[in-house]
Amino acid sequence: MLAWAGLVLACLFWAGNALVARAFSDAIPPFSLAFWRWSVALALLMPFVAVPLWRHREQLRRAGWRLWLLAALGISGYNCFLYSAAHSTVALNLTLVNTCLPLALFLGSGLLLGEWPGRRAWLGIGVATLGLLWLIGRGDWRVLAGLSFNPGDLLMLLAVFDWALYTLLLRRWSGLLQGVPGLVQLGALILLGVPLLLPLYLLELAGGARFAPSPENLVAIGYTALCASLVAYFLWNHGTRVVGAARAALSNYLMPVFTALLGWLLLGEGLQPYHWSGGALIFAGLLLASRPARS
Known part of the structure; x- marks a missing residue:
């Protein structure tokens, strides 16, 4: 249950991250936000993991290219796709495209890991998907038929498959880092991921895209660094x-629910009946899929 609670909390922080990405899309360029998010996260984490990183250096070295690939997918690629998509598509479409993630992980877990979910898990994903579509459609199925898409949605789709591959490989290669504490693993990934973001950040600067170090922008970066990066990634991993x-992917269905709640609390956006009914279906599906099968 603690693992599930951590996954739910991670999704809450990532819902906040989505709000930040949309709210500051005009103020902070996407690669700048990704680079400074992880640079600040690395600065916050290093005092706690520098010595353990050195102690486990041989085990990390043996992970070799696999660790670099995980960093490229989970630290660099996903965030660049997500923040770029937030500049060019609406929040509703981001949420709709994100529904591909649990299905991608269900199929990927079976094909790559041999971990085919049971019937109860498939039923849970079906119930949660209905709840999410009801939420996106604002309680009217005809709204879904009228949705329009743009090139930014392709970036979000790439982000979804990027994150799915990161999650599957993290699970598949977990034995390589067995015995290495979770925070140390995260520190290693960030340490490799930040240099991968640097060329994109410099390219953005060369194109004249900059942001002002205003208190609001710095708070936004601080939130993404601490809550959406360090805490959420540790809990997800x-x-x-x-x-x-x-099964972990099912928790992603909670993100639009949390986004609606945060919009209500922080932006004064009203909660409608379809928010409650859609959220209830999502929670029911998550509980159904997370319950262990009877022996």
Whole structure:
């Protein structure tokens, strides 16, 4: 249950991250936000993991290219796709495209890991998907038929498959880092991921895209660095190892629910009946899929 609680909390922080990405899309360029998010996260984490990183250096070195690939997918690629998509598509479409993630992980877990979910898990994903579509459609199925898409949605789709591959490989290669504490693993990934973001950031600067170091912008970067990066990634990585990639992915259905709640609390956006009914279906599907099968 602690692993599931951590996954839910991670999704809450990532819902906040989505709000930040949309709210500051005109103020902070996407690669700048990604680079400074992880640079600040690395600065916050290093005092706690520098010595353990050195102690586990041989085990990390043996992970070799696999660690670099995980960093490229989970630290660099996903965030660049997500923040770029936030500049060019609406929030509703971001949420709709994100529904591909649990299905991608369900299929990927079976094909790559041999971990085919049981019937109860498939039923849970069906119930949660209905709840999410009801939420996106604002309680009217005809709204879904009228949705329009743009090139930014392709970036979000790439982000979804990027994150799915990161999660599956993290699970598949977990044995390589067995015995290395979770925070140390995260520190290693960030340490490799920041240099991969640097060329994109410099390219953005060369194109004249900059942001002002205003208090609001710095708070936004601080939130993404601490909550959406360090805390959320640690909880996600731990939850994936404990409950499996496919079942962990079901927690992503909570993100639009949390986004609606945060919009109500922070932006004064009203909650409608379809928010409650859609959220209830999502929670029901998550509970159904997370319950262990009877022996």
